Amino acid sequence: MLTIGNLARKTGTKVQTIRYYEQIGLMPEPGRTDGGQRRYGNAELDRLAFIRHARQLGFSLEAILELLDLSDHPDRPCHEADTIARRQLKQVEQRLARLEALRTELKRMVHECSGGQTADCRVLEVLRDHSECLTEHDEIGA
Amino acid sequence: MLTIGNLARKTGTKVQTIRYYEQIGLMPEPGRTDGGQRRYGNAELDRLAFIRHARQLGFSLEAILELLDLSDHPDRPCHEADTIARRQLKQVEQRLARLEALRTELKRMVHECSGGQTADCRVLEVLRDHSECLTEHDEIGA
DNA sequence: TTTACACCCTCAAGCAACTAGAGGTTCAAC
DNA sequence: GTTGAACCTCTAGTTGCTTGAGGGTGTAAA
Structure with a gap:
């Protein structure tokens, strides 16, 4: 289980940016500790890495959302x-x-x-x- | 004397953008009619053309402000x-x-x-x- | 002269994609 | 138990505009 700070470090993202992605629905709401801190697993790590990589390639957040949807449906045409x-x-x-x-x-x-x-x-x-x-x-x- | 709409047409700018430039101090406050409408002269036309051209070349508004200041002081070093x-x-x-x-x-x-x-x-x-x-x-x- | 209508006004909010800060809480190590 | 880094929410700021609401002005034709 990763803290938001560790997730940020692993993906080269800022902590605030991750929270922002959550806010706009690009990242899912993660589990929380009893104290209310976010904890992430590998699925979230992969998703964020995908997002960051697509951003580096200049894709808009809107386009990335489309790409993530496609990625979630492997049966759909390419x-x-x-x-x-x-x-x-x-x-x-x-x-x-x-x-x-x-x-x-x-x-x-x-x-x-x-x-x-x-x-x-x-x-x-x-x-x-x-x-x-x-x-x-x-x-x-x- | 030009209306803001005519100034916009001559410089390829939107009317709202001109008002925005005025708001942030990039364009001067122009004279007004009795009814409160803006009227522009050639000085303003030149200044706006300069601004637009610099924007087309990718200069930031901040950089443009510096360039306009320099342009207003022909005695300063280049x-x-x-x-x-x-x-x-x-x-x-x-x-x-x-x-x-x-x-x-x-x-x-x-x-x-x-x-x-x-x-x-x-x-x-x-x-x-x-x-x-x-x-x-x-x-x-x- | 009145009416039509394009054009003008201000103010507020919205856009992308974050970033920064205030003020307070939690976690983990010692 | 105490420290201190890292976490939390919320708000506002960034750049360079754009959009919209709700209303006033200017001019030309009838």
């Missing part, structure tokens, strides 16, 4: 999980494309900065006038 | 703006590296999915066991 993974891959590739455009633009800004006064600063100048951009970029909040 | 831009570039490059690792892993997952039942699904299997990953990835919330 293509749903595949669809979720493909959707995720597509998102990652879109983000990559946008970030690459941003890198190009930022590199150009930084490269051209002469190190004088802000009056002649390329960084500020580029920000002032979008038309100077060589690449299209419309990324917000990625 | 290297501060350069530092902010370099910091941003570094962040973008870190994100790119992690996303590339994720893409590799996701591609592998999707590629190996046989399309049978979830019991044999590679996608779920990989998520269950991190040790199957070929690449290190520790991206969360990027």
Whole structure:
């Protein structure tokens, strides 16, 4: 039986995050000691490891809930999980494309900065006038 | 004189976002009509365009505030703006590296999915066991 | 002039996915 | 029995907005 702190250590999660997952229904309500402290078994350890791993791969908590449901029903067809993974891959590739455009633009800004006064600063100048951009970029909040 | 709606249209911003920027002090309090509606001039248009452009390049609102301060003081040395831009570039490059690792892993997952039942699904299997990953990835919330 | 209607206003709450802190209790070792 | 780390709940904060309720304004046509 694991305390919440040990579970946290084993999965690289923060204690508060585990409690948060419980609160939103992603993790089950575990057993408790007489004093009211949470105690976890191997099933919960596996589930949390799954969740953390999927998070590391960029899946949203909502997508993870779907994946966990699929995982709980081994008789269901596989293509749903595949669809979720493909959707995720597509998102990652879109983000990559946008970030690459941003890198190009930022590199150009930084490269051209002469190190004088802000009056002649390329960084500020580029920000002032979008038309100077060589690449299209419309990324917000990625 | 522009209404908030026209300013929004010209800059590709939502009306509520402009009011939000005003609330947090990123945009100045504009003049008002007798009836209390906001009216904007060219200075505000330029400032908002600057903000939006910097957001598209991934700068945080906090960084943008710094950049705007620098922009308001053309006599100050330029290297501060350069530092902010370099910091941003570094962040973008870190994100790119992690996303590339994720893409590799996701591609592998999707590629190996046989399309049978979830019991044999590679996608779920990989998520269950991190040790199957070929690449290190520790991206969360990027 | 009145009426229509798009646009504007404020305030409050909600979103993702946590994180941090206050103030108090329990567990396990010594 | 006492210490002290680890646990508990609850609330609020983070970033960068978005959504909604409930109402007021501005302008143009009838």
